[in-house]
Amino acid sequence: MLDKQIEAALNAQIEMEAQSSHFYLAMATWAETNGLNGTSAFLYRHSDEEREHMLKLVHFVNERGGTARIPALSAPAAEFDGLKGIFTKLLEHETKVTASINEVVDLCLSRKDYTTHNFMQWYVAEQIEEEALARTIMDKLAMIGSDSAGLYLFDRDLEMLEPAEDGK
Ligand code: FEO
Numbered sequence: 001m002l003d004k005q006i007e008a009a010l011n012a013q014i015e016m017e018a019q020s021s022h023f024y025l026a027m028a029t030w031a032e033t034n035g036l037n038g039t040s041a042f043l044y045r046h047s048d049e050e051r052e053h054m055l056k057l058v059h060f061v062n063e064r065g066g067t068a069r070i071p072a073l074s075a076p077a078a079e080f081d082g083l084k085g086i087f088t089k090l091l092e093h094e095t096k097v098t099a100s101i102n103e104v105v106d107l108c109l110s111r112k113d114y115t116t117h118n119f120m121q122w123y124v125a126e127q128i129e130e131e132a133l134a135r136t137i138m139d140k141l142a143m144i145g146s147d148s149a150g151l152y153l154f155d156r157d158l159e160m161l162e163p164a165e166d167g168k
Helices: 004-032 037-063 082-110 114-144 148-158
Strands: none
Touching: 004 037, 004 082, 004 114, 037 082, 037 114, 037 148, 082 114, 082 148, 114 148
């Protein structure tokens, strides 16, 4: 049976992953309507992956005898400040997700829930990849600056880039 505090923390994480999916969906649709088709394709995939992260938690909570709660979500921003604006926000958001996952891991240790601790290691590894990828993208954007040919190629390359290895 899942400890009530752990169950609450996992439900909070479900909300965070769902909100991440919603957030990247808003970015994807903005990119799609602003001529950034590669960026848009990347962000749609990223949004789908976040939904999978949420689902994985939903199944875990239910299978461990808890009750997964499907949360209401807040409306994300509809406008973004170009490519740099999008990826700055994405990196900021992922940093918050990492902090939240670390708190769940911490709680698992203090409550001696080694099963959930083990399950959460997948998320710890995933966050390392997601943050590294977001930082690489930011470095590339800094290099390109306002060079329009560079930005065109950057957007085209994102079409092929996977958001992060999902360990699937
Ligand atoms: Fe599932 Fe990007 O955190």
